[in-house]
Amino acid sequence: MKIAIKYFASMRDTMGKANESVDISEKSSVADLWGAVTQNPMPENTLIAVNMEYTSSEHVLNEGDEVAFFPPVTGG
Template identity: 55%
Template sequence: MKVKVRYFASLRDKIGRSDEQVSFDGASATVSDLWTKVSNIPASDSILVAVNMEYTNMNHKLKDGDEVAFFPPVTGG
């Protein structure tokens, strides 16, 4: 299974990448599994996640081809 991962704002700076492709050997993985694979930052309320541009949480089960985005709380408007 392969997913596209994107990082925004301060998380992009901390991780040092804006996007990447990540592959998993098994057929199932959660957002939490992905976060552990791509980062050594502990998961917290100040890290938001979206899968295919919809807000979700760390327990979300990923599918092949998903676009996953990690970012800090939003500050627009």
């Protein structure tokens, strides 16, 4: 299934890109997706959103989902 990934702030710098599209097997989780795009462990403070809702790395993905990885937020 196809998954769209977005990276923000320092995560975008680390990954060297702002977004990418990845093909992974059905029933993959966010953690599986991370493992498919990088060999490095996910930084401890990484925040995850699937379809613009906060979630955890155990979240099971569906075809066409948009997954975002980003560091702690600093707005306001």
